[in-house]
Structure formats: C-alpha cells, structure tokens
Amino acid sequence: MIFDTEMPGHSPVEKVCFRGHEVYVKRDDLLEDWTSGENAFNGNKARKLHYYLSRDFPTTDQLVSYGSAQSNMLFSLSVLASIKGWKLDFYVDHIAKHLRDNPRGNYAAALGNGANIIEVGPLLKDLDAVNTEDYVKNHVLPTRENSLYIPEGGRNQQSELGLKKLASELIDWLEKSKVANPKLMLPSGTGTTAFYLQKHLPYEVLTCACVGDTEYLQKQFSGLDDNSECHPTILSLNAGDNGICKKYHFGKLYPEFLEIWQEVKEETGITFELLYDPLGWLCMLDYIDDLDEEAGLIYLHQGGCLGNDTMLQRYQRQRNSN
Numbered sequence: 001m002i003f004d005t006e007m008p009g010h011s012p013v014e015k016v017c018f019r020g021h022e023v024y025v026k027r028d029d030l031l032e033d034w035t036s037g038e039n040a041f042n043g044n045k046a047r048k049l050h051y052y053l054s055r056d057f058p059t060t061d062q063l064v065s066y067g068s069a070q071s072n073m074l075f076s077l078s079v080l081a082s083i084k085g086w087k088l089d090f091y092v093d094h095i096a097k098h099l100r101d102n103p104r105g106n107y108a109a110a111l112g113n114g115a116n117i118i119e120v121g122p123l124l125k126d127l128d129a130v131n132t133e134d135y136v137k138n139h140v141l142p143t144r145e146n147s148l149y150i151p152e153g154g155r156n157q158q159s160e161l162g163l164k165k166l167a168s169e170l171i172d173w174l175e176k177s178k179v180a181n182p183k184l185m186l187p188s189g190t191g192t193t194a195f196y197l198q199k200h201l202p203y204e205v206l207t208c209a210c211v212g213d214t215e216y217l218q219k220q221f222s223g224l225d226d227n228s229e230c231h232p233t234i235l236s237l238n239a240g241d242n243g244i245c246k247k248y249h250f251g252k253l254y255p256e257f258l259e260i261w262q263e264v265k266e267e268t269g270i271t272f273e274l275l276y277d278p279l280g281w282l283c284m285l286d287y288i289d290d291l292d293e294e295a296g297l298i299y300l301h302q303g304g305c306l307g308n309d310t311m312l313q314r315y316q317r318q319r320n321s322n
C-alpha cells in the first residue's frame with residue numbers, strides 16, 4: 001500500500017510486513033522528481049544536497065570533494081555538477097584495479113557525468129599529508145578560487161535544509177496516518193542524516209553505527225551539537241550466545257548481510273542498499289524483539305541502490321573464490 005504521493009517533491013510511505021512485524025518504509029529512494037532526468041539521484045544525498053540544488057551560486061564553476069571511488073556521494077555530486085554546469089574534482093585515496101579496468105555502479109555513472117576522479121594515495125607521503133582530506137585542504141583548496149567544497153559524505157550544516165524538509169514530510173504523514181508511538185529508524189555513516197532528523201522530529205530517532213563503532217558515531221553527533229539529550233538513540237546488535245557481539249567493518253562482505261538483504265527484498269518487494277541497510281534491518285529486528293510496548297516503526301530508505309551492482313559483484317567473486 002502506497003500513500004502520501006499527492007504532494008509534489010514528497011517521497012511516499014509504504015506499509016510492509018516483515019517476519020510478522022508491520023513496518024512503514026519512507027521511500028526516499030523514490031525521490032526522483034527532485035533532480036529529474038535519466039540521471040536522477042535520490043535518498044539522503046539528494047536531501048543533503050538540496051541546499052546546493054535550490055540556490056544560485058553565480059561565482060562558482062566547480063565542486064571539490066573527496067571520499068570513496070564507489071560512493072553514492074560521488075555519483076550524487078556528479079549529477080549536481082552536471083545540472084549546475086560545474087566541473088567536479090573528486091579526490092580518492094585509491095581506485096581498485098578491477099574497478100578501473102571495469103567501471104561499474106556509482107564510479108561508472110560518475111565518470112559518465114564527467115567527474116574527474118583523482119587518486120592521491122601515492123602522493124600523500126611525499127607531501128606530508130596524513131590522508132585525502134588533509135591533501136584536499138592543504139594542497140587543493142588554497143589553489144582554487146571559484147570552487148565549492150563539500151566535505152566527505154556531505155557532513156556540513158548545509159545538509160540541514162533538505163533534512164528539515166524530510167522531517168516536515170514525516171510530521172505531515174504522521175498527522176494523516178495517526179500511527180501511535182512512532183519511531184524512525186535509519187542506519188548511519190557520518191550520522192549527519194540521523195542527527196538533523198532528530199533535531200527536527202518530535203519523536204525518537206533510532207540509528208546504528210555502520211562506519212566505526214558507537215563511540216565514533218557519538219563523536220560525530222557531538223561535533224554537530226554538544227548537547228547529548230538531542231542526539232539520536234544508537235542501537236547495536238544483541239550479543240550472541242557467547243555474550244559477544246560481532247564487530248562489523250564498513251564495506252566488508254558478510255554472508256548474514258546478503259541474507260537479510262535478500263529476505264527483506266523477497267518479503268517486502270523493496271530493494272534496499274547493501275552497505276548500510278543490512279545492519280540497519282538487523283538492529284531494528286533486535287530492537288523490535290526487545291520492545292515491551294507497540295511502536296509504529298518507520299524505516300527510512302536512504303536510496304543508494306546504484307552501488308548494489310558493485311557490491312553484488314564482490315559477493316559473487318567471493319563465492320567463486322571459496
């Protein structure tokens with residue numbers, strides 16, 4: 001059942017059932033009309049970049065950013081740059097050889113949009129730069145005049161504008177749907193999305209740390225606002241029979257991630273993203289099992305499915321080599 005589609009620029013909310021639990025899915029992966037055209041981008045990157053999309057920057061002629069060569073942000077920035085007629089210089093530590101030889105997913109799409117993807121890993125040592133961020137700040141930005149700089153993952157205050165709009169859509173939807181005891185769940189990378197949603201929502205935001213551990217994520221929240229009372233709640237997985245909780249490393253392949261992704265896809269008919277969403281669903285399911293009272297869980301689909309292509313290929317290669 002899909003409703004709330006009548007407002008232009010709003011993403012729909014869909015009610016699904018998974019392992020006997022009702023969950024509402026906010027389909028930000030369907031936010032395509034924001035950036036129309038065949039190269040539309042969606043999800044939380046579209047929300048975070050709304051600020052740049054919706055304003056004029058008369059003196060800007062290029063974007064500068066950095067991150068991973070397979071990231072959803074790289075692709076999203078390449079679309080933004082082509083809409084605006086800007087050049088995009090995107091710095092990465094390295095580009096895996098098989099990806100360079102066989103461009104796919106976000107990387108291929110970004111190249112198709114004219115992105116300059118520049119590998120700096122081999123240069124860092126000679127320049128005394130500790131990492132790509134350091135390189136960009138000290139060796140690139142000082143030489144650029146008319147450029148806009150966007151930090152990795154869009155972790156900046158400009159993200160708040162589009163995320164505030166997302167929060168207001170969720171508030172409008174709640175008023176109509178009258179779901180009791182609502183809670184919003186979304187997996188975090190930098191935590192920027194979860195942080196600004198909690199700032200603008202009158203109910204609890206739940207999240208989990210996909211990049212780094214809970215402490216890292218708490219630090220990200222504190223970097224945006226010291227007051228820990230307004231931070232989202234960080235969930236983690238229940239410990240196993242041995243009392244030990246498995247540690248997941250970002251970007252690595254885990255059979256249980258592929259399994260839950262597949263099961264969610266089959267049972268709900270919705271394709272989620274493969275880097276963040278598997279841990280998001282696993283944490284949410286543990287949380288539901290531990291709940292004493294009914295809650296109206298809303299899971300935020302943050303888009304990014306273009307990257308699934310390279311992830312599935314990696315899972316396939318892993319299977320073939322075993």
Ligand SMILES: *Cc1c(COP(=O)(O)O)cnc(C)c1O
Binds near residue numbers: 045188190302
């Ligand atoms: C970028 C991204 C995230 C992480 O968002 P943060 O604001 O950095 O926490 C989560 N899910 C998907 C699909 C993403 O593309």
